[in-house]
Amino acid sequence: MALKNHQPLDPAYLEKLQDYYAEHKVIPSYSVLATLWGISAKSWVSECVRRFEEAGYLDWTPDRQLKPGARFFERRLAHDTVQAGLPNPALSDGYDLVTIDDYLVRVPSKTSLVRVKGESMIDAGIHDGDLIVVEQQPNANVGEIVVAIVDNEFTVKYLDREKGGFVLKPANKAFPVIRPQGRLEIFGVMAGLVRKTR
Amino acid sequence: MALKNHQPLDPAYLEKLQDYYAEHKVIPSYSVLATLWGISAKSWVSECVRRFEEAGYLDWTPDRQLKPGARFFERRLAHDTVQAGLPNPALSDGYDLVTIDDYLVRVPSKTSLVRVKGESMIDAGIHDGDLIVVEQQPNANVGEIVVAIVDNEFTVKYLDREKGGFVLKPANKAFPVIRPQGRLEIFGVMAGLVRKTR
DNA sequence: CGGTGCACAGAACGATTGTTCGGTAAGCTA
DNA sequence: TAGCTTACCGAACAATCGTTCTGTGCACCG
Structure with a gap:
């Protein structure tokens, strides 16, 4: 042998x-x-x-x-190119990354995706058509980007507080602050964003 | 029991x-x-x-x-209209199932991820720290967002043409247009974006 | 030259695996 | 009311698991 x-x-x-x-x-x-x-x-x-x-x-x-183990998935984000020995390109920390799903999703059973409609969050870098990775939970902290349910539709906004009540603030001066009458129904908190451009 | x-x-x-x-x-x-x-x-x-x-x-x-199995990693995609009985997100109704990897990556062997450094593309909704999904290819069309190699570093910019030569245009007025002397080395074309916010 | 590691092979063994089969209690159907 | 299906429990069992222990041959070293 x-x-x-x-x-x-x-x-x-x-x-x-x-x-x-x-x-x-x-x-x-x-x-x-x-x-x-x-x-x-x-x-x-x-x-x-x-x-x-x-x-x-x-x-x-x-x-x-x-x-x-922890180091099992260690792997460069950007591999060296086909040719031309360029040095290790900017990947600050040693990232472990199997799949993009894994990178973004911590608790699969509480995570879902919501498609963004409109330009109301454009100053936060959230565009029309993007997918928001949402961790479902019934409440959130001020300052977080939340997905709320308003008029039977999903809305992505900053959560803020105003005179004792919660309000939803867009990241776009052209859009109004939403002040829900009654209870604000929060679907979940934004945990990530996915955009397809091709 | x-x-x-x-x-x-x-x-x-x-x-x-x-x-x-x-x-x-x-x-x-x-x-x-x-x-x-x-x-x-x-x-x-x-x-x-x-x-x-x-x-x-x-x-x-x-x-x-x-x-x-094949469907194990599928993820719920919540549609923009919410139906009434939401509390327990029932499968199948109102949800499509999708894995983020499949959504973004068409050709795994030619696809890699590059982490964005700086604010030069902020008007295109690309923030510092985002991951760009890149389809590796040596050339691209004007108007596409490309990942180029400049000074041994990855740069994400719009590809444009100026007086017969290619230039790299940022999406941020505070940054200058890059006019490479000699040949412009293109790593690939942006096919998507991934951002983690939590 | 003998000794001491190291990289492996092989057998033995109790623990754990997944399967098979038979049983039970509840619910629907006729 | 009887009969069937569904959702589970429990025991038994051969196959496979991972561990342990005992070799064996090569390499280096003094």
């Missing part, structure tokens, strides 16, 4: 695991890992896993199931 | 699983699923999993390990 010598042992293994995870969205069992890595002893897989765990690439759930 | 009657059986279970997955990035075992769902028989978990699999929310790896 062909024996291979990995000098640092790590990087090839990790990449294969990452590719597997990218395809299946799941960490495989030790025996699958063994064939994936070309190893024939589970004991050695166990040892390798331990090292990846030490390095922060793997982790365990409270139920002692193997899962991706 | 308190028994619960789920009419459609599905949505609450799925949401809990999605939240679990969002936290741990892994599908748990049947016994963990049982406690997660408040079920005490693995056989019933097995049946529920089968239904989710039939519906496309779960799937199996070639090694028969449970993994997220």
